[in-house]
Amino acid sequence: MVDPTLWREFGTxxxxxxxxxxxxxMTVAVKDLFDxxxxxxxxxxxxxxxxxxxxxxxAPAVAALLEAGxxxxxxxxxxxxxxxxxxxNPHHGTPPNPIAPDRIxxxxxxxxxxxxxxxxATVGLGTDTAGSIRVPASxxxxxxxxxxxxxxxxxxxxxxxxxxxxxxxxxxxxDTLLAVGxxxxxxxxxxxxxxxxxxxxxxxxxxxxxxxxxxxxxAAWESGPGLPAIERLRLDVGGLGGWAHAFRIxxxxxxxxxxxxxxARHRDSLGADxxxxxxxxxxxxxxxxxxxxxxxxxxxxxxxxLLGDDLLLLPSxxxxxxxxxxxxxxxxxxxxxxxxxxxxxCIAGLSGRCAVSxxxxxxxGIPVGLSVIGPRGRDLDLLRLxxxxxxxxxxx
Amino acid sequence: MVDPTLWREFGTxxxxxxxxxxxxxMTVAVKDLFDxxxxxxxxxxxxxxxxxxxxxxxAPAVAALLEAGxxxxxxxxxxxxxxxxxxxNPHHGTPPNPIAPDRIxxxxxxxxxxxxxxxxATVGLGTDTAGSIRVPASxxxxxxxxxxxxxxxxxxxxxxxxxxxxxxxxxxxxDTLLAVGxxxxxxxxxxxxxxxxxxxxxxxxxxxxxxxxxxxxxAAWESGPGLPAIERLRLDVGGLGGWAHAFRIxxxxxxxxxxxxxxARHRDSLGADxxxxxxxxxxxxxxxxxxxxxxxxxxxxxxxxLLGDDLLLLPSxxxxxxxxxxxxxxxxxxxxxxxxxxxxxCIAGLSGRCAVSxxxxxxxGIPVGLSVIGPRGRDLDLLRLxxxxxxxxxxx
Numbered sequence: 066m067v068d069p070t071l072w073r074e075f076g077t078x079x080x081x082x083x084x085x086x087x088x089x090x091m092t093v094a095v096k097d098l099f100d101x102x103x104x105x106x107x108x109x110x111x112x113x114x115x116x117x118x119x120x121x122x123x124a125p126a127v128a129a130l131l132e133a134g135x136x137x138x139x140x141x142x143x144x145x146x147x148x149x150x151x152x153x154n155p156h157h158g159t160p161p162n163p164i165a166p167d168r169i170x171x172x173x174x175x176x177x178x179x180x181x182x183x184x185x186a187t188v189g190l191g192t193d194t195a196g197s198i199r200v201p202a203s204x205x206x207x208x209x210x211x212x213x214x215x216x217x218x219x220x221x222x223x224x225x226x227x228x229x230x231x232x233x234x235x236x237x238x239x240d241t242l243l244a245v246g247x248x249x250x251x252x253x254x255x256x257x258x259x260x261x262x263x264x265x266x267x268x269x270x271x272x273x274x275x276x277x278x279x280x281x282x283x284a285a286w287e288s289g290p291g292l293p294a295i296e297r298l299r300l301d302v303g304g305l306g307g308w309a310h311a312f313r314i315x316x317x318x319x320x321x322x323x324x325x326x327x328x329a330r331h332r333d334s335l336g337a338d339x340x341x342x343x344x345x346x347x348x349x350x351x352x353x354x355x356x357x358x359x360x361x362x363x364x365x366x367x368x369x370x371l372l373g374d375d376l377l378l379l380p381s382x383x384x385x386x387x388x389x390x391x392x393x394x395x396x397x398x399x400x401x402x403x404x405x406x407x408x409x410x411c412i413a414g415l416s417g418r419c420a421v422s423x424x425x426x427x428x429x430g431i432p433v434g435l436s437v438i439g440p441r442g443r444d445l446d447l448l449r450l451x452x453x454x455x456x457x458x459x460x461x
Numbered sequence: 462m463v464d465p466t467l468w469r470e471f472g473t474x475x476x477x478x479x480x481x482x483x484x485x486x487m488t489v490a491v492k493d494l495f496d497x498x499x500x501x502x503x504x505x506x507x508x509x510x511x512x513x514x515x516x517x518x519x520a521p522a523v524a525a526l527l528e529a530g531x532x533x534x535x536x537x538x539x540x541x542x543x544x545x546x547x548x549x550n551p552h553h554g555t556p557p558n559p560i561a562p563d564r565i566x567x568x569x570x571x572x573x574x575x576x577x578x579x580x581x582a583t584v585g586l587g588t589d590t591a592g593s594i595r596v597p598a599s600x601x602x603x604x605x606x607x608x609x610x611x612x613x614x615x616x617x618x619x620x621x622x623x624x625x626x627x628x629x630x631x632x633x634x635x636d637t638l639l640a641v642g643x644x645x646x647x648x649x650x651x652x653x654x655x656x657x658x659x660x661x662x663x664x665x666x667x668x669x670x671x672x673x674x675x676x677x678x679x680a681a682w683e684s685g686p687g688l689p690a691i692e693r694l695r696l697d698v699g700g701l702g703g704w705a706h707a708f709r710i711x712x713x714x715x716x717x718x719x720x721x722x723x724x725a726r727h728r729d730s731l732g733a734d735x736x737x738x739x740x741x742x743x744x745x746x747x748x749x750x751x752x753x754x755x756x757x758x759x760x761x762x763x764x765x766x767l768l769g770d771d772l773l774l775l776p777s778x779x780x781x782x783x784x785x786x787x788x789x790x791x792x793x794x795x796x797x798x799x800x801x802x803x804x805x806x807c808i809a810g811l812s813g814r815c816a817v818s819x820x821x822x823x824x825x826g827i828p829v830g831l832s833v834i835g836p837r838g839r840d841l842d843l844l845r846l847x848x849x850x851x852x853x854x855x856x857x
Contacts, residue, residue: 213765215758227754251766256655322747351718358623362611365813369609369838370647374770417761441837442765 070158071176071185073097073107073114075139080123082134087244089134091187093127094141094180096173098192100124100221101140108223109145109173111156112334113327124221126232126249127190133248138186141176145339146324147192147225149173150200150406153392155336164206165431168386171204173197178205178235188245189235194225195316196382196410198233202422203434204386208242208451209235213441214417217249226319228361229312229414239452242421246448253445259374261286261293264300270405271380278425278433279380282458286378289457292450293376300371305408308364312411314357317346361415368416374440376450381422381434382406412438419444421451425458466554467538467572467581469493469503469510474532476519483640485530487583489523490537490576492569494588496520496617497536504619505541505569507552508730509723520617522628522645523586529644534582537572541735542720543588543621545569546596546802549788551732560602561827564782567600569593574601574631584641585631590621591712592778592806594629598818599830600782604638604847605631609837610813613645622715624757625708625810635848638817642844649838654846655770657682657689660696666801667776674821674829675776678854682774685853688846689772696767701804704760708807710753713742757811764812770836772846777818777830778802808834815840817847821854 071094078092080101097107101124105117123131131137142157144150152175153159160179162170170179174191178201181189191198193211202209210233217232224230232249236242268279286292320343321328328335328343335343349357383405391399413420418441422434437454439447467490474488476497493503497520501513519527527533538553540546548571549555556575558566566575570587574597577585587594589607598605606629613628620626628645632638664675682688716739717724724731724739731739745753779801787795809816814837818830833850835843 213762215755215760215762216766218759219755224751227751227758251763253766254769256769259652323751355620355623355719359611359615362623363614364611366609366611366838367647369836370612370649370840371838373650373652373836373838440765440769442762442767442769444766 068161068183070160071142071179071183072139073142074104078136079139080131080137082131082136083128084132084134086133088130088248091135092138093130093135093188093190094139094177094186095127095137096143096177096191097140098143098147098223099127099190101127101137104140106223109143109154109157110334112331122221125218126222129248130190130245135188138180141180141189143176143191144173145335146320147173147194147197148320148339148342150196150403151338151392152201159389162205162386165386167388169204169389169392171201171382171386174201174235178202178207181207181235181237187236187241191233191235192222192225193231193233194229195312195407195414198235199381199410199420199422199434199436200406202235203381204432206424206432207235207237208239208424209233209422210242210246210444210448211413211420212250212444213419216251216442216444224323226316228315228319239448239455242451243448246445250444253442255446256443258293258376258439258443258446261295261376261378262298262372263295263378264298266299267379267409270383270408272384272402274385274427274431275380275383275433278427279435282425282435283378285458286454289453291453292457308415309404309408309411311357311360311364312415314349314353315361318349318354321346321349365416368412372440377412377438379409379412379436379438381409381436383409385431385433417441419447421447423451423454423458464557464579466556467575467579468535469538470500471535475535476527476533478527478530478532480528480530482529484526484644487531488534489526489531489584489586490535490573490582491523491533492539492573492587493536494539494543494619495523495586497523497533500536502619505539505550505553506730508727518617521614522618525644526586526641531584534576537576537585539572539587540569541731542619542716543569543590543593544716544735544738546592546799547734547788548597555785558601558782561782563784565600565785565788567597567778567782570597570631574598574603577603577631577633583632583637587629587631588618588621589627589629590625591708591803591810594631595777595806595816595818595830595832596802598631599777600828602820602828603631603633604635604820605629605818606638606642606840606844607809607816608646608840609815612647612840620719622712624711624715635844635851638847639844642841646840649841651842652839654689654772654835654839654842657691657772657774658694658768659691659774660694662695663775663805666779666804668780668798670781670823670827671776671779671829674823675831678821678831679774681854682850685849687849688853704811705800705804705807707753707756707760708811710745710749711757714745714750717742717745761812764808768836773808773834775805775808775832775834777805777832779805781827781829813837815843817843819847819850819854
C-alpha cells in the first residue's frame with residue numbers, strides 16, 4: 066500500500082536503473098527537491114508544484130545512482146523548501162516513524178527517511194543544510210550522512226542556503242551507506258584520523274535519555290577494537306548560541322535570496338512554521354548578512370584550528386523524537402529542543418565538515434543518534450568508521 | 462626620505478605600540494584598507510578617501526600587533542579596492558621594487574610589500590583575496606602568508622570578496638613571518654603533514670625562469686633535512702581555467718555587492734584597469750553567481766578529497782615581475798601572464814587553505830616565489846616549515 070504521507074509520486078519502480086553496478090537491486094526514495102526527468106519538483110509546497118513543469122533532465126546525483134544499478138521507488142515528501150527539521154508537512158501530513166509510531170520522523174528529508182525506515186526503499190536521498198539528514202536519521206533509528214560541503218554535485222537540486230546545502234542520504238545499515246558513498250563521492254586516499262574528541266559541553270546540551278545513550282555509545286567506542294582512542298576536550302571557541310545565530314542569519318539571507326521573490330507572492334501557500342521562518346529571513350539586512358558570513362568563516366577556521374584531522378563525537382539531535390502531539394501543539398519545550406538540536410547540527414555546516422549519524426541502542430527503544438564529524442574530504446573513511454562503530458555498539 | 466608612492470600616511474611612528482611583547486621594536490606598514498583610529502581609509506582611491514571620515518576604532522588585527530609591541534610606521538598605498546595583482550596605482554604611482562627597480566612590485570598589497578622590501582617597515586600587513594599577498598611576495602623577494610580563510614578577524618577591513626578575503630602579511634625572513642603569526646593566529650596543536658605534492662601541470666603554467674627556480678627549490682626541498690618527502694601527482698580535478706573562471710565570477714559578484722552602489726556613482730574616479738574589472742563584475746546575474754558559488758564549493762571539496770592533510774608546492778606567480786614598461790603598455794603577453802598567475806593563486810582561495818610564499822634563489826637575481834599550500838588550520842605549522850625550507854634552499 067502506498068502511504069499517502071510518504072510519497073508524492075510512486076511506482077514499482079518509478080524510474081528503472083540505467084546501468085548495472087554496486088547498487089543493483091536497491092531502490093531509492095528521492096526527496097522532492099531533486100530534478101527527475103519527466104516529473105515536476107514540488108518542494109513540499111502545493112503552489113510550487115502547481116507552477117512547476119516536468120523536468121527535462123535528471124539531477125547528476127540521482128543519475129549516478131540509476132547508472133550504478135539503483136531504481137527510483139518514488140519521489141518522497143519533505144518539509145516545505147527544506148526549511149524545517151520537524152518533518153511535519155501541513156499540506157501532506159507527517160510521514161510515519163515506524164519505530165516510534167506516535168513520534169515525528171524529523172526533517173526536512175522526512176519522506177526519504179521514512180521510506181527507508183518502513184522498508185519502502187533501500188536508500189533515502191535527501192539534502193542536509195542544518196541537519197535535514199541527521200535529524201531524521203536520529204529520530205528514525207537510521208544511518209545518515211551529511212557529506213563534506215561541496216563534495217557532491219548539487220546541480221538540479223532546489224537550493225535552500227547554498228553556503229550550507231549538501232546532498233546526503235540515509236540507509237538502514239552502514240554497508241549500504243558506504244556503497245552509495247562509493248558511487249557518489251570523489252575517490253580519496255585512505256588515511257588514519259587524528260584524535261577522537263568528546264566534548265562534554267556538547268553532550269550536556271542534550272536531554273537525559275540522549276546523554277545516557279551517547280555515554281553508552283562512547284563507552285562502546287572505547288572498548289571497540291580498531292577504533293582510535295577518545296580524548297575529552299572542551300570545544301571552547303566562543304558560545305554555541307552565537308554559532309547557531311550566525312548560521313541562522315546566513316541561512317535565512319541565502320534562503321531569501323533564492324526564494325524571496327516567489328515567497329513574497331505566495332505567502333499564503335506556506336504552512337505557519339516555514340512562513341514565519343521566511344518572514345524572519347526577509348528582514349536581514351545586507352550588512353547583517355555580510356557580518357554573519359564573516360562570523361561563519363571565522364568559526365569554520367576556529368574549528369579547523371581546533372580539530373585538524375580529528376573526529377568529534379556529539380549527539381545527532383538534542384532529544385529523542387518529540388511526539389506528534391507535542392509537535393502539533395508547539396510551545397517552549399519543543400522550541401528549546403529545536404534550538405538545542407540546531408546548536409549541535411550547525412557545527413558541521415559551519416566548518417563544511419562531513420558527519421555521519423549512527424543509531425544507538427536505547428533502553429526504551431526510542432531512537433537516538435550519535436554523530437561523528439570528520440575532516441573535509443574524509444567522507445569515505447568516515448563511512449568505513451561508521452561500520453566499525455556499529456560493530457562496537459552492538460550488545461554482546 | 463618618505464617615498465610618496467609608498468605611503469599614504471607616515472610617521473616615526475605613526476601609531477605607537479599599546480603593549481609590549483614578541484613584536485617589540487618592529488614596525489608595520491598597514492595597507493590602506495584597515496581601520497586605524499584617527500585616520501580615514503583610502504582604499505587606493507582619491508574620491509573614496511575624500512568622502513571617508515577618520516575611523517573611531519582600530520581594526521582588531523592591527524590592534525593585536527600594537528598590543529604585541531609593534532608600532533605602525535604608516536598607512537601603505539595599495540591598488541584601488543584591492544582589485545588588482547599589479548601594484549600600479551594610477552593616482553599614487555607604483556611603489557618601488559628595490560630588488561628589481563625597473564619592475565612592478567605586485568599587488569594589491571603593493572605598498573605593504575614595498576615598505577618591507579625597502580626596509581621602511583619590518584612587517585607589511587595586507588589582504589589576500591586572489592593573490593594580493595603572494596604576488597607582491599613573489600615579485601619583491603619576500604616571505605608572505607595568506608592564512609586559512611576566516612582564521613584572522615577581518616572586522617574593520619574594507620571587503621573585496623568576503624568568500625575569499627583574508628588578512629595576510631609579508632616579511633623579509635621566515636622568523637618574523639612566524640612571530641606575527643603567533644600573535645594573530647588561533648593556537649593549534651602541532652601535527653605532522655601528510656605528503657608533499659608537486660604537480661608538474663601546475664609548474665608548467667609558469668614561464669621558463671620560474672620553472673627553473675621552482676625546480677631548483679624542489680630539488681633543495683628533497684635534499685633538505687627534516688622536510689617531508691615529495692610525491693609527483695597530477696592535480697587532475699577538471700581544468701584550472703574553469704577553476705579560475707568560477708573564482709572570478711564569485712569574486713566579481715561579491716565585489717559588486719560590496720561596492721557597486723558607490724562605484725556606479727563614481728566610475729570616473731577609478732583607474733582604467735580596476736574600472737573595467739568592476740564593470741565586468743556588475744554584469745554577473747544572480748543565477749551566474751549562485752552557479753559559480755556552487756562550482757567554487759565543489760572545487761574546494763575536490764581539493765580536500767585530493768589533498769587531505771598534504772602540502773602542495775607550486776609557483777607563487779606565473780612569471781618574474783613584469784617591467785613597469787610592460788605593465789604600462791599592457792597587451793596580450795602581460796594579460797596571459799596575469800591569467801596564468803590567477804590560475805595558480807586561485808587554488809588556495811577556492812579551498813580556503815593557507816599558503817606561504819618563500820623567495821627562491823635565481824640566477825639573475827630577479828625574484829621568484831615558491832608557494833606551499835597547506836590544510837586549513839595548519840598555518841603555524843606551515844610558517845615553521847617555511848623556515849626549514851629556507852634553510853634547505855640556501856646555497857652551500
